[in-house]
Amino acid sequence: MDKPVIVAVDDDPEVIDAVARDLRLGYGEHYQIVRAGSGQAALEAAHQLRLQNRPVALFLVDQRMPQMSGIEFLEQAIALFPEAKRVLLTAYADTDVAIRAINKVRLDYYLLKPWHPPELSFYPVLDDLLEAWQAAWRASFKGIRLIDNRWSPQGHQLRDFMARNHIPYKWLDVASGGEADVLLSSLDAAASQLPVLIFEDGSTLCRPTIAQIADKVGLVTHSTTPFYDLLIVGGGPAGLAAAVYGASEGLKSAIIEHEAPGGQAGTTSRIENYLGFPSGVSGAELSRRALTQARRFGAEIILTQRAVGTRVEGPYKFVTLSDGSQVSCHALVVASGVAYRKLDAPGVERLTGAGVYYGAAITEAVCCANQDLYVVGASNSAGQAAMFLCKYARKVVIVCRGASLSAGVSRYLIDEIDETPNVSVLPHTMVASVDGQGHLSEITLRDVNSGALEVVPAGALFVCIGAEPCTEWLSNVVERDDYGFVVTGRALLTDGKRPTGWPLARDPFLLETSVPGIFAAGDVRAGSIKRVAAAVGEGSTTVHLVHQYLATL
Known part of the structure; x- marks a missing residue:
């Protein structure tokens, strides 16, 4: 596992050498020490660490630096690593500035130069801060991070491919902000066009193809012999x-x-x-x-x-x-x-991948929590999809043209459906059309006997209608x-x-x-x-x- 990082920043070469030396002696066994000679260089390093999903435990920053002061650096750095501890290196004349920074950037401590010997005033302070950080820290996810919005058909395709090929990934919905916004802020405009994949080494792929992902993670995509x-x-x-x-x-x-x-x-x-x-x-x-x-x-x-x-x-x-x-x-x-045979109904093609899915679309299940879902089909795959989705949804409705599921669904599965309170079967019914702005929001159902139409709200439609x-x-x-x-x-x-x-x-x-x-x-x-x-x-x-x-x- 990668070591957590301590970032040290000072524009004076002699001071940064001394800081880095003392940090390596005291904490090099358990932390990686990253040094920078300016606030801008440190900020670039912090962006790269964020893309690599590396944890930063501590920022140790000089206040008096040209172009970017220590406090100005911390204001930007804490957006990337809000959990990191913050220590300002100051001269005696800057103590008032440091005190004001406690509120401005939630400064944890300030150290006066010089701090030697470190055993007296340097290590004891950092020991306490790092111990507190370790107590609250949880190891971060290691794998690919996919940034996209929920209703992106391409994003759905990428999530489905990675899940089915057992490629570890974490999906970050841009609508939820938080980590997705932080990561996007670390990318330039060209590299932040969604969907974006960020790999463990910090490299990125913007709007990637399936083949690009496969090559990147080392899957075999070409024969080794003719x-x-x-x-x-x-x-x-x-x-x-x-x-x-x-x-x-x-x-x-x-x-x-x-x-x-x-x-x-x-x-x-x-x-x-x-x-x-x-x-x-x-x-x-x-x-x-x-x-x-x-x-x-x-x-x-x-x-x-x-x-x-x-x-x-x-x-x-x-x-x-x-x-x-x-x-x-x-x-x-x-x-x-x-x-899977395509569902021939107005709106389906437009909304495929954005609320309309073929098969169980297991990767979408968590997003359907507390929603009303519909499954079209009268086969075992339709029944199994309904039984899986009902663990998340408020209710699941199986839509079938026939009088019941008995012709195409195994008896054990019919029994499970009958015994599940939030799963129901709607017989003699077909999907007449689907609609929604940017994603599915409603389905029009038609009674195959009377022709009567009914419009129902729906979070998602899963199609399992034969093959x-x-x-x-x-x-x-x-x-x-x-x-x-x-x-x-x-x-x-x-x-x-x-x-x-x-x-x-x-x-x-x-x-x-x-x-x-x-x-x-x-x-x-x-x-x-x-x-x-x-x-x-x-x-x-x-x-x-x-x-x-x-x-x-």
């Missing part, structure tokens, strides 16, 4: 399972994931019917464990890259990534999952059904005949697509069971089939 035995597109439960089993069995394996490991399951607040977790497990925790396991066996996880195309040349498969690069492989597993497969990058390569899901195994046979263009003297394997060596697993596969356990099972099964396929090459 060829793999097994390439997996999608880092959800199916993709992670394939990576764990593939890498553990000696295949050079890599996952391409454009958002965060875990897929849609990674955004689920609690999965209660997954085998081996009787108390349930969050999607984020499950994905974190699987990711650690995959990396332990040597699988690469390539983030922020999207598969945008694929082609086949003989036994080799080539995948084009969103940065224009290509990676190739012997065997390809399509585990790209599904994306569409992420398979555009496979267009004209493998067979897909009318909805875009990848067809595999026996479903490819028509009257017992293999698919057109199938080159081998065997039928496609269970999870194999219409192209030998390309497999599909999880929600992206036509006819799959949309459950985490099923996706994990399919992902691990593909590796067994990959070995069978590779044995024939």
Whole structure:
């Protein structure tokens, strides 16, 4: 842990040398001593320490300095470090000034020059002040600080990315002032355009992209080799399972994931019917464990890259990534999952990220305290989102077109919803429109039977209305059904005949697509069971089939 800082300021070189020497001798073991030869230089150092989130325990400042007096420096410095103790170095003639400064800058003490020997009049004073500071001090947060306003769509995207990728960060809302204002005051105008990220070393990124953050924190965003035995597109439960089993069995394996490991399951607040977790497990925790396991066996996880195309040349498969690069492989597993279907209602696109969110949007939950929230959907993901959000909200209303949730929600989850007093279900209802100035403030609901409209105030709307497969990058390569899901195994046979263009003297394997060596697993596969356990099972099964396929090459 970084040492707390003592800042010493004096324009006289002999005096600052003596001050720094005595401070190092008395406190160097537990504090870092920062010296400055002018008030302006000290102020610049203080701004940098604030950006680095370093605690300042004490300012020891000479009063008589040109351009900026000690009191003038302290007036600005205490805005950056209001908890720091303040000591003024004065000559005998300046004692009246020092006394007045007690009220003006809440001066803790003034010391007369000369102070030697320090054991008599220097150390005893500072010992008391530093002891008092230590008693009240709490270690500051270590990680990225994100400054933005709550209703910023880009800020929401950044918070979601960092949370899902387990990057420690602290969000500072500019509307609340305080630390956000102090940090922004330490930046120049060009670097203070929101959202702003401040890293532990004091460096900043203004209006950053996801890729910039990933590179800055050391995530892998490019492949280390152009060829793999097994390439997996999608880092959800199916993709992670394939990576764990593939890498553990000696295949050079890599996952391409454009958002965060875990897929849609990674955004689920609690999965209660997954085998081996009787108390349930969050999607984020499950994905974190699987990711650690995959990396332990040597699988690469390539983030922020999207598969945008694929082609086949003989036994080799080539995948084009969103940065224009290509990676190739012997065997390809399509585990790209599904994306939430967009809610088609006036105002939704304009307010997405500013009160309208897709999925549970766990990062927004705390901001929704004591508000009325709405969840649209009739699936397990909608039910799980409601049960998570109700811990913060005044009430949560699940809006569904059908008569009840029974068709798409597990029985245990329906029972929990029924037993929770601040969660209710609004059947036979759809969202007609949403509205608000800069952020969501109201929703117009329509009764699907009568057509009657009702306008209700809302703090946020969470959309979980089904999903569409992420398979555009496979267009004209493998067979897909009318909805875009990848067809595999026996479903490819028509009257017992293999698919057109199938080159081998065997039928496609269970999870194999219409192209030998390309497999599909999880929600992206036509006819799959949309459950985490099923996706994990399919992902691990593909590796067994990959070995069978590779044995024939």
